[in-house]
Amino acid sequence: HSVIDVIRAKRDGGRLADEQIDWVVDAYTRGAVADEQMSALAMAILLRGMDRAEIARWTAAMIASGERLDLGGLPRPTVDKHSTGGVGDKITLPLTPLVAACGAAVPQLSGRGLGHTGGTLDKLESIPGWRAGLTAAEIRAQLGEIGAVVCAATEGIAPADRKLYALRDVTGTVESIPLIASSIMSKKIAEGAGSLVLDVKCGSGAFMKDQRQARALADELVSIGTAHGVRTSALLTDMSVPLGVAVGNALEVAESVEVLQGGGPTDVVELTLALAREMLAHAGLSDVDPAEVLASGKAYDAWRTMIGAQGGDPDAPLPHAAHVETILAPEDGVLSTLDAYAVGLAAWRLGAGRARKEDPVRHAAGVRCLAKPGDRVTAGAPLLELHTDEPDRIPAAREALTGAITVAAAHAPADLIIDTIR
Numbered sequence: 001h002s003v004i005d006v007i008r009a010k011r012d013g014g015r016l017a018d019e020q021i022d023w024v025v026d027a028y029t030r031g032a033v034a035d036e037q038m039s040a041l042a043m044a045i046l047l048r049g050m051d052r053a054e055i056a057r058w059t060a061a062m063i064a065s066g067e068r069l070d071l072g073g074l075p076r077p078t079v080d081k082h083s084t085g086g087v088g089d090k091i092t093l094p095l096t097p098l099v100a101a102c103g104a105a106v107p108q109l110s111g112r113g114l115g116h117t118g119g120t121l122d123k124l125e126s127i128p129g130w131r132a133g134l135t136a137a138e139i140r141a142q143l144g145e146i147g148a149v150v151c152a153a154t155e156g157i158a159p160a161d162r163k164l165y166a167l168r169d170v171t172g173t174v175e176s177i178p179l180i181a182s183s184i185m186s187k188k189i190a191e192g193a194g195s196l197v198l199d200v201k202c203g204s205g206a207f208m209k210d211q212r213q214a215r216a217l218a219d220e221l222v223s224i225g226t227a228h229g230v231r232t233s234a235l236l237t238d239m240s241v242p243l244g245v246a247v248g249n250a251l252e253v254a255e256s257v258e259v260l261q262g263g264g265p266t267d268v269v270e271l272t273l274a275l276a277r278e279m280l281a282h283a284g285l286s287d288v289d290p291a292e293v294l295a296s297g298k299a300y301d302a303w304r305t306m307i308g309a310q311g312g313d314p315d316a317p318l319p320h321a322a323h324v325e326t327i328l329a330p331e332d333g334v335l336s337t338l339d340a341y342a343v344g345l346a347a348w349r350l351g352a353g354r355a356r357k358e359d360p361v362r363h364a365a366g367v368r369c370l371a372k373p374g375d376r377v378t379a380g381a382p383l384l385e386l387h388t389d390e391p392d393r394i395p396a397a398r399e400a401l402t403g404a405i406t407v408a409a410a411h412a413p414a415d416l417i418i419d420t421i422r
């Protein structure tokens with residue numbers, strides 16, 4: 001094979017043969033295809049696209065670059081969830097123990113945040129003692145006993161994607177539906193769950209800003225999962241407004257615990273229950289009502305056991321920011337915009353996120369949204385709290401919020417759950 005022929009074929013708008021795909025993904029993982037060659041191919045794919053069959057094959061090749069976790073033989077049906085990422089999206093935290101308490105096993109292999117969206121592992125690491133790293137044997141054992149694991153992806157999962165994603169990140173080739181869909185699904189399929197529910201977000205705080213693109217991505221994700229024998233469906237959900245009140249690591253853990261204790265913001269509860277119902281349907285447990293299980297306290301018990309099993313103390317106080325500054329409503333009326341991207345960026349600048357992979361996150365940093373679109377506000381009433389340990393970060397966070405808040409005479413909030421794609 002010649003990598004130049006593969007690049008030329010896609011550059012000129014052709015389709016890649018199965019053998020070409022298998023070869024180029026494997027050769028790149030082994031280092032036999034250079035970064036500059038793969039980045040040329042990634043750009044050709046971004047500009048020319050891939051058809052369904054090419055995407056399915058590309059995904060299979062990325063799965064084959066590493067190991068596939070074997071979750072067969074567990075006493076419970078396995079079902080996983082993946083979100084394309086958003087601001088204040090802490091749903092994995094209440095959802096995983098809830099679905100486990102309903103009788104399924106949820107292997108939630110997660111990532112860290114980069115840019116304005118937070119990562120699940122960063123959030124959980126604000127719990128004293130909690131550790132993200134488990135071996136494949138530990139994951140299996142914990143799934144069998146508790147049914148709930150949230151941990152870092154093991155090194156062996158889809159190494160081709162790890163390498164390619166880092167390359168795309170620095171070559172302007174992230175924003176390609178075939179590359180995004182194969183990247184997400186190669187990891188999820190390699191994690192070995194029997195079924196999968198995707199939360200595909202659209203709006204300013206999401207990867208996909210518009211609904212048409214988000215729908216196209218959701219269709220592609222569902223099609224890849226189905227082609228690989230994994231029952232897959234997707235919820236298309238709004239990410240133009242932050243999810244819940246809390247944005248930031250420890251703040252989001254605290255809000256998740258409120259939900260597990262039967263309270264919490266209504267949007268977080270609504271999305272958690274909708275995703276739980278979809279997951280339970282895939283797992284053959286649609287007779288279990290997750291709202292009842294949540295109200296019974298069993299999901300909270302599962303949370304405590306899950307956190308404890310990974311060294312965390314569920315009763316330990318969470319870190320609190322040394323400095324809290326309040327942003328006030330500019331006038332009387334109804335809050336009509338609270339831009340998710342701007343709030344995510346503000347939280348990031350307060351220290352909740354990282355600029356480079358190696359940077360630490362500040363666990364206490366973030367934003368609390370005291371009003372949401374549709375709420376009546378009065379001039380001078382508190383709208384947002386900015387939490388940080390470093391007050392010199394406040395001006396940059398305030399600047400991120402310029403134009404992010406509008407107050408109008410009336411406002412009907414958009415639907416959180418836009419559609420379900422099966």
Ligand code: URA
Nearest residue numbers: 165179180181183184
């Ligand atoms: N998330 C992924 O895992 N991969 C992408 O390509 C984009 C988002």
